[in-house]
Amino acid sequence: MMPVVLWTDALIYLLVISMALMLYFQPADGQLREALRRLYQNKMGIITGWILLMFTLLALLDSLHYRPVLPDSPTPQYSIEVMSALDAVLQPLRAHNEKTYSAPLAQHLYVKENVTLANGLVVRDYPRLNIAQTPQPEVSVLLLRGTSWGMAAILLIWLVMRLFHVRHTMGAGSWVLIIVLLGTMLLISLAGHYHILGTDKVGQDVLYSTLKSIRTGLLIGTLTTLIMLPFAVLMGISAGYFGGWLDDVIQYIYTTLNAIPSVLLIAAAVLMMQVYIETHPALFDSSAARTDFRLLFLCIIIGVTNWTGLCRLLRGETLKLRELDYVQAARAFAVSDMRIMLRHILPNLFHLILISVVMDFSGLVLAEAVLSYVGVGVDPAMQSWGNMINAARLEMAREPVVWWPLVAAFSFMFTLVLAANLFADSVRDAFDPKGHA
Amino acid sequence: MMAYLLRRLRDAIPILLGVNLLTFTLFFVVNTPDDMAHMHLGAKHVTPQAVAQWKTEHGYDLPLFYNSAHTDIDSVTDTIFFNKSLRMFALDFGAADDGRDIANEIKTRAGPSLAIAVPVFILGLLVNISFALMMVFFRHTYLDGLGVVLAVVLMSISGLFYIIAGQFFIAKLWHWLPISGFATGIDAWRFVLLPVLISVVGGIGSGTRWYRSIFLAEIGKDYVRTARAKGLSESRILFRHVLQNGMIPILTGAVVVLPLLFMGSLLTESFFGIPGLGSYVIDAIQAQDFAIVRAMVFIGAVLYLVGLWLTDIAYSWADPRVRLS
Amino acid sequence: MSVLSVEQLHTRLGKLHLVDGVSLHINAGETFALLGESGCGKSMTALSIMRLLPEVAHISSGQVMLQGEDILQLPESAMRKVRGGKIGMIFQEPMTSLNPVLTVGEQITETLRRHTDTPTKTHHQQAADLLSAVGIPDAVRRLGDYPFQLSGGMKQRVMIAMTLAGNPEVLIADEPTTALDVTIQAQVLRLLREIQQQRGMAMLLITHDLGVVSEMAHQVGVMYAGELVEVAPRDAFFTQPAHPYSQKLFAALPQRNLNKLANITGSVPALDTVFVGCRFASRCDSAFALCHERPPEWTTLGQGHRARCHLLAQAQSVTVTLTPALNTVAAIGSEAVLVVDDLRVHYPLKRVWLSSHTPMLKAVDGVSFSLHGAETLALVGESGCGKTTIGKAILQLQHATAGRVLLDGVDLAALTPRALRQQRAYMQMIFQDPYSSLNPHLRVQVILTEGMQALGMKVDMADLRYLLAQVGLPDDALTRYPHEFSGGQRQRIAIARALAVRPKLIICDEPTSALDVSVQAQIINLLKDLQIKLKVSYLFITHNLPVADYLAHRIAVMYLGRIVEIGRNDEIMQHAAHPYTLALLAAVPSLTRGQGDVRLLSNEIASAAHPPTGCHFHPRCPQAMAICRQQYPRMTQISPTHFVHCHLLSPQ
16 A cells, blocks of 8 residues: 545644644643643533544544555556545444445435346335345344453453552543443444445445544634644733834734635635636546645634634733733843743733634634535545535435435534533633632 | 734735635645536536536636737736636635525624624633633632542543434423424524533533633742732632732733634534524535635634734733833 | 720631631720731721621621620621611722712711711711811712712711711721821821820721721731731730731731841731631740640730730740841942933823824923932822833833933933843832733743743753742742742742842832731841842832832932932931921831821822923922922932922022
């Protein structure tokens, strides 16, 4: 196989590595450590943190892309289709494609077709699903089996920990892990025999689509703020610190950007990008590269509409910090402006930046769905909750109603956003305990 | 007052120019009119003649900034920048791709947009403030805790879900209200009620949470302690002292969006088939009608600046410290 | 029979003992002053009485008897009748304690409506009468004003009027004048005293200021770490304070004190400390074994005079040993280190676009003085007089509009940035607030070395340790963060930071005004010792005349951006010539003068944005003449070192 590194893959791994480095090399400064300790003591923070971590792991797996070797060729040839590590893991879900809709845990298709019976008779009936061709065990049996696997796994972990004398007290995080472990085992035991969340219009497993959509949601939620973060921080701090004409220029820039309704700015930019992609097809060697470019561009353009708030906040805070005595003291020592900003101003804004990044996350995940509905979201070929909802909402008019793709997309999105919102609250409490009531 | 208005106008012009220049760059410099013609005509029909004709029809056959064919003032005015961007200052938006006059379209569509947006704004403000006050009144009890959790849950639900679920249950399953459409006059209420309800419910989560934090911040202030030391009852403190101070940030925060109500709501209008400006924008985006998008960007910017100006006025009206000094 | 008596009051906040067994009694027409340093629980005692504690704190036991009724047992609705009706309360911060969006009239009539049965129609008139009663002129018009339109002193008067509206029998005043300037403080204190006498109210006055106690109190209670350690009638307390802590408080006060100020070592213990013995034992010079083993009981010393101290219980008298001031006063150098010549700092009040006429705030308006080697010049004035701006302008942190600042003969404003950089090592600053003057994210070592590195000096660990030892901090302080230190220790770090670059001049901007008396004494002593040792000059900016007197060789008095009088400290303190200096001196609450009446300034401080014509001081001056309204007085020389700007003293 041949590894493929997409732009967003590189960025997300860069992000993970820099966060790990930051945590490892954190200044032994009492405040960050204190805040992390407070966060660690907050039960809600722990639970939601673990849930977010699970989502992140799936997204990271989905960000390891490669092109598999085509099986039947004498010289090694690579498939044109770009796969990810997550696709490999979820192979059981991809193995049985159906013709079209089927309900969760169903054995038959959702629509009637001409079915040839064993006796050669052709009747109009609900055909059996591909996945149900081999004998299907009862759902209850599979559930039982999954539960026992889960129990066994937990027991094993416990034994290993006893063996190596790992001291551990059960906390909220452990319970989340146990539930996740059990859930995973249940999914594994069911997945080979049933479409747990049904299939969509083209017969693809809905569980697979929702899991694949996690990466898109997370990328939009994180890259968007992080891409524009350096600009927001640099401009906010220098506007507040230097004042004068620089302040005027920066204020003019963000007022102008703010004046444009963000949906329209995003729409205009995305439409223009579409024209650009269409008129320069040679620049993108695969469809994956094209959808990836579009995703990255979307992150940038949402970022452009989104950074002004943070910039304004930082400018205001810098104005206050600039007058603080320790900044005056540094100036009295002829410490250079650059150094004052790096050493005295930025560290004291760090918690605000972090809180704002975390608080923005959930809003951006929700925005992705809306933008996809408007038609200026991610590439229609890309797996995303927005695209899933957009494709499925028309089926609400159908009789009987096809509800599962919508419910699946909404509930995964809801879980992620709720966890992110609660986590953001915990982060804010931990980093800014006096900042709000 | 006159001087104030003039100063506001003076500050607004560079910003509108900036907005204009930005959209102009996006629409005409990043992609040339030729690119657009190619896209609109589709791959099959691209002949140089067709492109030239498309450009002439839509007025894109001019130079961008400077027309060397003229020597007089026309060298500046007979350009794309002047015709497509600067003319918007005179509210001359030209025609859409389908040939209809944009300004006229905007006029007829503003009404339906307002019919939804204004009730949502007023009702939302009332509902959110009432819930927030209730939570603050019962602060440190389970009721407040429950309210906070509920608010976070509500704000974690996608806006699309509120609309789809609302339409499905209330209109499709239970047939209480029509699923979509619009009527003028008194009949409009049947079509307006559902979108308004859904929008208000969708906004409760974040609104209530925000207002609650404003009121809680006020309740921690010294003047509230003074009011308690005077022997006032908790409800009087809340409704007279805290509400009045909390209304300053709430009102000024709400006033910014007031002019933008004209623009309507993209999602609600498009889902409920309301012929307002929100659905106009969505249709334009889906039809890739750039003339409409440009016009709406300009109008949006103007309305935003009006909003900032109204915020100033609201501030000085609500806060005696600003009003009297 | 006391109007208010508190018995064994205990207030907790989680593990913290905010108030620990306080008992006190106040009679009608009497003032009980609760004296103590920050965090000793005096405000919490007041809030416990009012049952207005923060929601996280609670009263765990005790009684508060108001006219024989335990108000801690009342239901909340009945308690609301007591609050504002029977007990009124005035808070420390007049700026934030009034509702900013309601008019003064609305806030007063609200109390009237709540607590009186008079018809609503009369409330407006009653409110106006109350305002007149607290000395606000033009009361009817003032009713329509919002709090922000009033000065600090006026706001505190409104607070008092609002409290009086309920016609209370007990008045609790929590540091009512701490946020006010000294001349305004004197006015408000007098008002409180008069009102109390007229109405025969009982007053619980909470303060950290011995001078205020002396002027106001009939009874004194000294609080330390949540409990009362001494209760005494005023005269007994001021002639013979019994508890070692009380004695130390007196000895730490710079009031024409010829002795070295007493250091109370260490700081107030944390509130969650579990005490075994006497709470003060760890800081007490006279402590012996018993003090660390058993908490002392009350010992009665005389009529109404009690103290908790094992020494007193054993009938030994306590005397705090005082060190006489060092005689080796640093010899003042003959060369001027700093010359300030006609310095002006003007700010535009608001940016007016394309307008040549911008109203200017003349924060500093033509100030000249010089400062010699190893000399201390105190710059004294009330808030808004421009004293801090002068400090910043000298350091070139603030652009001067005109005038020259010569450091060792070098004109700082004329220097290139690079040359100015070299001069920065010679002048440093110590700030008022030890919390905002140290970056919380940096270790002490980084804080100390930052300036040295910026100025290209070699950093040597031995030097750093010596520096810390000089300001009395342990070596291990280097690796710690500012939040691990108390306020006084932080101020020591700030001093060490300034000393690190070996400056000739240190500008001290109110370095002790955020500190408790005992800690203030430590810092003042330290500054004085360092001057003798290092021959450094201080420009000491302060509003506190006694501190200036104790520390400075010369004092300059400022009013609205100008120096009105300058002279040696004895010339200013004992032979002041300018009416404003005299008024400042009279306004300082005195320990010895008692409750006698002195002539106080009547008006408020004018704003520097709109200074009065002629002599800035004339609207407040009791001796103003016609010429004072027209012409700013020229400088008059009284002695070779004593100069004053006043028409009364002009030769003609």
